[in-house]
Amino acid sequence: MLQLNNIHKTFYPNTPDERRALQNVSQELNSGDFVTIIGSNGAGKSTLLNMLAGSLLPDEGEVWIDGKNVTALPEEKRAKFIGRVFQNPLTGTAPGMTIEENMMISLGRTNRRSVWKGITKKTREQFREHLSTLEIGLENRLNSKVGLLSGGERQALSLLMATFTEPKILLLDEHTAALDPSKESLIINLTKDLVEKQQLTTVMVTHQMDQALELGNRLWMMDEGEIIFEADDENKQDLTVPDLLKEFENVRGKRMASDRALLAK
Amino acid sequence: MIDALYGAIESGLIYAIMALGVYISFRILDFPDLTVDGSFVTGGAVAAVMIVGGSNPLIATLSGALAGMIAGFLTGILHTKGNINPLLAGILMMIALYSINLRIMGQPNIPMLNEVTVFTTLSSWLTGLDNVLIKPFELLGIAAYAPSTFYVLTSMFIIILIVKKLLDFFLRTEAGITLRATGDNQSMVRSFSTNTNLYIVLGMGLSNMLVALSGAMVVQYNGFADVNLGVGMIIIGLASVIIGEVLFGKDKIVRMTLAVVLGSIAYRIIYSLALQIDFLEASDMKLITALIVISALVVPNWLDKNKAKREFKKSKKLALKRQQGKEVQHASVK
Numbered sequence: 282m283l284q285l286n287n288i289h290k291t292f293y294p295n296t297p298d299e300r301r302a303l304q305n306v307s308q309e310l311n312s313g314d315f316v317t318i319i320g321s322n323g324a325g326k327s328t329l330l331n332m333l334a335g336s337l338l339p340d341e342g343e344v345w346i347d348g349k350n351v352t353a354l355p356e357e358k359r360a361k362f363i364g365r366v367f368q369n370p371l372t373g374t375a376p377g378m379t380i381e382e383n384m385m386i387s388l389g390r391t392n393r394r395s396v397w398k399g400i401t402k403k404t405r406e407q408f409r410e411h412l413s414t415l416e417i418g419l420e421n422r423l424n425s426k427v428g429l430l431s432g433g434e435r436q437a438l439s440l441l442m443a444t445f446t447e448p449k450i451l452l453l454d455e456h457t458a459a460l461d462p463s464k465e466s467l468i469i470n471l472t473k474d475l476v477e478k479q480q481l482t483t484v485m486v487t488h489q490m491d492q493a494l495e496l497g498n499r500l501w502m503m504d505e506g507e508i509i510f511e512a513d514d515e516n517k518q519d520l521t522v523p524d525l526l527k528e529f530e531n532v533r534g535k536r537m538a539s540d541r542a543l544l545a546k
Numbered sequence: 547m548i549d550a551l552y553g554a555i556e557s558g559l560i561y562a563i564m565a566l567g568v569y570i571s572f573r574i575l576d577f578p579d580l581t582v583d584g585s586f587v588t589g590g591a592v593a594a595v596m597i598v599g600g601s602n603p604l605i606a607t608l609s610g611a612l613a614g615m616i617a618g619f620l621t622g623i624l625h626t627k628g629n630i631n632p633l634l635a636g637i638l639m640m641i642a643l644y645s646i647n648l649r650i651m652g653q654p655n656i657p658m659l660n661e662v663t664v665f666t667t668l669s670s671w672l673t674g675l676d677n678v679l680i681k682p683f684e685l686l687g688i689a690a691y692a693p694s695t696f697y698v699l700t701s702m703f704i705i706i707l708i709v710k711k712l713l714d715f716f717l718r719t720e721a722g723i724t725l726r727a728t729g730d731n732q733s734m735v736r737s738f739s740t741n742t743n744l745y746i747v748l749g750m751g752l753s754n755m756l757v758a759l760s761g762a763m764v765v766q767y768n769g770f771a772d773v774n775l776g777v778g779m780i781i782i783g784l785a786s787v788i789i790g791e792v793l794f795g796k797d798k799i800v801r802m803t804l805a806v807v808l809g810s811i812a813y814r815i816i817y818s819l820a821l822q823i824d825f826l827e828a829s830d831m832k833l834i835t836a837l838i839v840i841s842a843l844v845v846p847n848w849l850d851k852n853k854a855k856r857e858f859k860k861s862k863k864l865a866l867k868r869q870q871g872k873e874v875q876h877a878s879v880k
Binding site for chain 1: 716718719720721722723724726727730731733734735736737738739740741742797
């Protein structure tokens, strides 16, 4: 489903600020795989995600999605088959528009946007049905401005909008980092449900090791632009947070730099 | 005085089309577009030249609107493809249009007296309308207060109704929703596989088409086209939008477009009232317009703040009273 071939990316090459964000990343995901990516700040997680989404071009290497080379495909074209949820709940929704209008934007991902048709009764029913799966009562507030929703509600809506048109790939960019713990577990549970129900191929970046272990069937650990450790189905199930930290020390010969990663439960 | 009022309503309705255009760029797309000063005249210039040349006034008016749309496209392209700051893209287009408008007109001023215009055409379609509409005034015994003719009012009312309805319809279609979302959160719209640049260019075209349509109507209403007709037009449009929002605005799109139209009329009424003051001259109007916009921007903010302050004080007083009441109770229990 998703293939990364020898991806390289260097920011500010040949200057004192040169930073190798990705080095020789080659990976493959099968349809229905759910990979969680952990790593400290600046490890290259977000760069990798942006590369998949098409907001960054690699210096070298290729990105293949569903048998097609999409390396040079611009972001908005690639978004046809990529759903994305951002870290900031404000990024994924339009605050000045109603819930149903936001849903309409996401529905337009797959087909051409009509100049003649607005939101019909049928699509409204469809939205209501999808929204009710979130179980936070948004289905009764179709005409509320999204700007009036709380951060957790907005993120739940973003998640739904990114998934209900069944994209080939779902990208989650630390999508719970801006939420308080109770909302965080809500969003994590929703993520689990939605991904499982639609068997979405998912790439999730997170700072929190317990999240990375809890979700998905695969795990990549990144540092300085490289994937330094990976775990698949069987060996991922037995992994614990101390295991991961030890693994990091083994590979890198140093301690994991991020306090946030350590402090996370 | 009463004639001035009807005149204000008439021109309010004509300029309302321009205000709707400004509403699209300024509010919906969040694009402070100064092209308006130029494209307003472009619409007027094209219509005037064609009418004087003997074209059908309806076709001339629509051609003017199309010319404005092209100008809007160009501003949009300058911003999206050329990466030029919106304000600067608009100013560049405005300056360029000044020369282009002079080229179109061939002279700085085109008189159009006794030409066949949209208004004369419509009044020939609606013959006898005056005789009908004057009746209620006569019945009430206030015929002296009736406007001298109903043709301009009626035809403008019909035109603005059509424009508003079409705009309301478009803004609620999928494309219209996407256009509004583009102004609200561009990166979100892009993440749902939409070429936002295209929507910005289209939106700017639509906005300037309405502005130029208004310019074409104004030229026919005034009976002449002038290359300086558009000076300060953006501020007049903005004044209408802001006054409309403050006085009549609501969240819904249908209400917002209505508010802009009413705002335009309100602006013209304020304008004509100001002109009644002996001390003020016509040349002071730009200053007055600026003052109207400033006060429409500042006063609501200021009122809100005062209201919040008053409520804060009130709740404090209430809390104090409650506390005192409790203390009294306490003492009596003891």
